[in-house]
Amino acid sequence: MEVVGQAAAVAQLVGNVGGLIFKIKREADTAKQNKRECENLVDYLSTIEEVLPTLPEDPEVARPLAKLGSTLQEAHDLVVACQKRGSFSKLFRASCLADRFREVNARITCDLSLFPLVIYTAIARRLDRMAQNDDSGTMAPAGAGSSKGKSSGGTVGIETQTQMVVSHVSCSGSDDDDNPRKLTWPEIAASTSNLAVVLGGGRSGTVYKGSLHHGGRVREVAVKVLKKHGRQGMEVSFVAELEILFPLRHDHIARLVGWCEEAEEERRVFVYDHMSNGTLRDHLLGSGGSPVAASWSGRVEVLLGAARALEHLHHRRATTLPAVIHRNVSSCNILLDARWRPHLSDFGQALLQAACEEPGGQLVPEAIGTFGYLDPEYYSTRRVSPAIDVYSFGVVTLEVLTGRPHVLVSSKQAGEEVPVAMVSSVLPVIQSGKLRDVLDARPSLVPTPGQLKALELVANTAMLCLWPQGKDRPDISKVVANLDKALGIIRSDDETNLLLSY
Numbered sequence: 001m002e003v004v005g006q007a008a009a010v011a012q013l014v015g016n017v018g019g020l021i022f023k024i025k026r027e028a029d030t031a032k033q034n035k036r037e038c039e040n041l042v043d044y045l046s047t048i049e050e051v052l053p054t055l056p057e058d059p060e061v062a063r064p065l066a067k068l069g070s071t072l073q074e075a076h077d078l079v080v081a082c083q084k085r086g087s088f089s090k091l092f093r094a095s096c097l098a099d100r101f102r103e104v105n106a107r108i109t110c111d112l113s114l115f116p117l118v119i120y121t122a123i124a125r126r127l128d129r130m131a132q133n134d135d136s137g138t139m140a141p142a143g144a145g146s147s148k149g150k151s152s153g154g155t156v157g158i159e160t161q162t163q164m165v166v167s168h169v170s171c172s173g174s175d176d177d178d179n180p181r182k183l184t185w186p187e188i189a190a191s192t193s194n195l196a197v198v199l200g201g202g203r204s205g206t207v208y209k210g211s212l213h214h215g216g217r218v219r220e221v222a223v224k225v226l227k228k229h230g231r232q233g234m235e236v237s238f239v240a241e242l243e244i245l246f247p248l249r250h251d252h253i254a255r256l257v258g259w260c261e262e263a264e265e266e267r268r269v270f271v272y273d274h275m276s277n278g279t280l281r282d283h284l285l286g287s288g289g290s291p292v293a294a295s296w297s298g299r300v301e302v303l304l305g306a307a308r309a310l311e312h313l314h315h316r317r318a319t320t321l322p323a324v325i326h327r328n329v330s331s332c333n334i335l336l337d338a339r340w341r342p343h344l345s346d347f348g349q350a351l352l353q354a355a356c357e358e359p360g361g362q363l364v365p366e367a368i369g370t371f372g373y374l375d376p377e378y379y380s381t382r383r384v385s386p387a388i389d390v391y392s393f394g395v396v397t398l399e400v401l402t403g404r405p406h407v408l409v410s411s412k413q414a415g416e417e418v419p420v421a422m423v424s425s426v427l428p429v430i431q432s433g434k435l436r437d438v439l440d441a442r443p444s445l446v447p448t449p450g451q452l453k454a455l456e457l458v459a460n461t462a463m464l465c466l467w468p469q470g471k472d473r474p475d476i477s478k479v480v481a482n483l484d485k486a487l488g489i490i491r492s493d494d495e496t497n498l499l500l501s502y
């Protein structure tokens with residue numbers, strides 16, 4: 001009886017969400033302003049509408065459904081507000097409404113992100129029950145006439161979720177025909193000669209070298225095969241990462257070329273453009289004479305490119321897409337291509353900024369990041385805001401200036417080596433005006449006055465980025481402007497010195 005009651009409650013919530021989508025579509029049809037935002041919202045909701053009938057009548061979907069319902073109620077009010085055409089300060093009103101659309105879109109995305117896990121569990125349970133009671137081999141989700149039993153292993157919800165993500169971001173992102181594409185495992189195996197060459201590895205998986213025909217040409221690619229840890233958690237992060245990476249196009253962001261998702265085999269893969277000159281850290285800590293290690297202009301150019309990538313992530317306001325917070329900015333995640341141009345990579349921990357957040361940032365269950373780069377304020381408050389990337393970028397800037405690793409090993413204490421964040425030993429020296437004492441000597445044994453002036457600007461910018469409280473740190477656009485200026489000073493100084501040497 002209770003089960004019947006719960007199923008009825010879910011059916012009612014599904015009906016409620018479906019009804020709201022219907023009403024939103026109707027109101028959007030007659031909107032008098034912010035029509036584009038209304039249309040985008042309707043496109044997004046149409047995809048959700050298609051999935052609604054496939055939701056299992058399981059009590060676990062009730063909570064995210066109810067949350068989605070209340071967000072859609074706000075979306076409805078917003079679309080209704082677009083019925084009025086304000087004569088006074090019309091543009092101002094339209095821009096306020098556009099902001100609210102971005103907020104509502106971001107919240108719908110947040111609400112959806114709660115679904116995969118519960119849908120997965122519910123469908124898996126359903127399949128178990130079917131295996132015991134019903135060997136017909138078909139599964140008829142509540143109210144659906146489609147989706148017949150081809151599915152196994154409870155993967156319908158997840159693959160549908162991936163499909164939703166792809167179709168949503170395809171609508172709102174770039175419309176070029178060079179979009180990332182879905183690949184099969186045999187294609188992955190062929191492109192990497194059966195995972196023959198390892199490029200690197202980390203907490204989330206192993207990266208292999210490969211080549212792939214894509215966008216009308218053969219591309220060198222890096223193929224990241226995700227670890228098969230906890231199936232459910234992996235699915236959630238895979239979908240989230242795909243949602244973020246799919247529409248990203250920037251000269252300084254490692255581009256997603258494709259992905260492979262074979263849920264039954266627990267295989268999940270991302271394919272990126274290959275960056276043949278490795279990580280920034282390799283060059284800062286290595287002894288080789290790469291342009292990045294050997295010249296101040298090369299180093300500041302890399303910093304500037306990476307800062308521009310972050311600026312692109314933090315300020316996607318020209319689009320309806322919410323800002324992205326990377327959460328894992330480090331010298332290991334700045335990769336260099338064949339022409340030594342930097343590309344920000346590794347979006348495995350990135351988050352879409354929820355527009356519904358309170359001041360101070362979105363609260364997350366756990367502050368994840370890498371020791372030495374992790375913003376201490378974020379670590380203690382668990383609030384995510386763009387300022388946490390600015391902090392980590394400050395650490396990378398100090399690495400570039402000093403050539404020292406982000407973590408130093410201090411002397412042994414009680415028989416154990418104690419790691420210390422590099423920031424805590426280098427920052428006080430810079431603050432006391434002794435930048436030269438910590439500057440890496442490799443680019444120039446004795447920096448010229450012009451170089452020193454530029455490097456002081458870079459160091460001062462790093463100090464601001466490392467301010468203890470996020471609200472006091474500069475916006476990344478300010479960081480870009482300072483680095484641009486510093487690079488200009490270094491370049492003109494290099495030219496003057498070249499002329500003088502003739």
Ligand SMILES: Nc1ncnc2c1ncn2[C@@H]1O[C@H](COP(=O)(O)OP(=O)(O)OP(=O)(O)O)[C@@H](O)[C@H]1O
Nearest residue numbers: 199200201202203204205207222272273274275346
């Ligand atoms: N596009 C690429 N081109 C070349 N090499 C790459 C590329 N992407 C990753 N790599 C190599 O693989 C290594 C691991 O990649 P990545 O940092 O994305 O993995 P991860 O498991 O997410 O790491 P982390 O533990 O930092 O989260 C990198 O340090 C780099 O050496």
